[in-house]
Amino acid sequence: MKGGARCIDAAQLAVLRERYPRAFARTPRERAVFAAILVGLAAFVMFGLYQFDASPVRIWNGLERFGKIAGALFPPTPGDAFWDLVKAMLETIGMAFLGTLIATCIAFPLGFFGARNVVKLPLFRFPIRRSFDFLRGVDALVWALVYVRAVGLGPLAGVLAIATTDIGILSKLFAEAIENVDRKQADGVQATGANAVQRLRFGILPQVLPIMISNALYMFESNTRSATILGIVGAGGIGFHLSDRIRAHRWDEVGFIIIMIIVVVALIDFISHMLRTRVIKSGTNRALLLETYHEQQRAGVR
């Protein structure tokens, strides 16, 4: 590279710059658009902060108070309720597990009804798909509050809340998995003289089952996170203790509970991830492909 004709000197560079301006810099129009976007964002932020009533004094005082709180989180201590907290944590996991299990059982048939290649008439499919949207559009915490009113305080409300949202999410994911199956296998089963049920059982189910299990496991993982907060509205689990300690400003205990949540969630994530990898690997190649697709879909729903 040293010296030779391959190197470009300043004059050549200037020529090139003139001939291909876009390779060297943005056009004035692009620069104007970029600047306009920046100005717009800045204006939006100013408007937002104004709307939130965020004066510098308020932010400063808040940060100071937050600093004190953050300092008070350490050293974390369970107070005198360590076993109560452990019990509440187990209750949280139990709620997530039951909610997911119930939702999976209900979403399994619903998924077939929402799939384009099973229910062919859009007239039937449309209201089913929209009701999935409605179920998952309402957050589990809202359902929890409603169920607490209907069935009373306690984890039952939490289980039902998780199940309700999950029916919406899982049915949608199941329906999409079923829509994406390889038709040829189902056709092959049909060609041997199978009826509609046998076609589902031997042509479609083997393809989608690994994905369904993987999705259910993923939802269990995500529900463990949601279940930690349902107690805030009285629907059982660790959330009750957490909001109780925050309202009483017992920050060291808050710190302990938060660490507990982080550890348990990480543990459940790890176990679920391990199981999911095994389930998917035992499936076909297609399952692997669909799983990558669903990985993206799920990031959207949760």
Place this chain on the structure above:
Amino acid sequence: MSSQASAAIARFEEEFARLRRRQRIQLLVFAAILLALFFGAAEVSNFRLDRLLAGLPRIGEYIGKTLPEIRINSFFGDIAYWYYGFFRWLGLLLDTLLIALMALLFGSVGGFLLSFPASRNLSGNVVVYFICRRLAEIARTVPEIVYALIFVVAFGIGPLAGFLALSVHAVGAMGKLYAEANENIDERQLEGIRAAGGNWFEMIRFAVLPQVLPNFMTYTLWRLELNIRSAAIVGFVGAGGIGQELYTAISFNYYEDVSAIVLMVVLTIMIIDLVCERLRHKIIGKDNLQ
């Protein structure tokens, strides 16, 4: 010949029966484990069938009560009566939207900055990588509403607390997602920039960003959908938006308000989801054309 064939068939049958047996045993073991887990979970979370059956009719009753009375001959009057607080709720819904969008902006900028030191292949320093990655994971594990509870104490009741809560959570969540996208890039382009004498920032700008920007944009749109959902509920603990109103309506049994507000929230979420999906397809479509 035929004895050979029948022997082969017998071998096949034997093998088939063996596989079936193994499958059945596996199935039984899994069923047993699942059942044990089910009873364990039912035990710790106090889940009883009789309580569930007693509760189910009350849920139906409750939902029935929230539905407004709408007659054909006074249709518009009934709708107006049902949505008597429409403009106030609309204002609160806009607040909710603002919380979600502001948190999206701060969260994506924060996550963007955090993602580079939190990527194994870009951070250059294992300690920095480890700390940044764990920081992002911890920030995203703590639920928004817990941050909201704490920020309400620190910053006072109102949307500021909700915005901050969602932002902190989003920085963690997006930092992790972005970092994962960074780790999946084609490393050869990094080497190209490095070989041409580019520094770290030039490497990020010219080797990483062109590869990950479409991913970042789809993740950001996903985040918007999640942020809207969270912004609608942080009001439960006093952190602004429509949640406060919904909480009051449910707590004080203003039945018809509950259905009215929930319907508005769900419609908003559906619209945002739809818009995001369109935009996502557009981004992915453009990406595929290139």
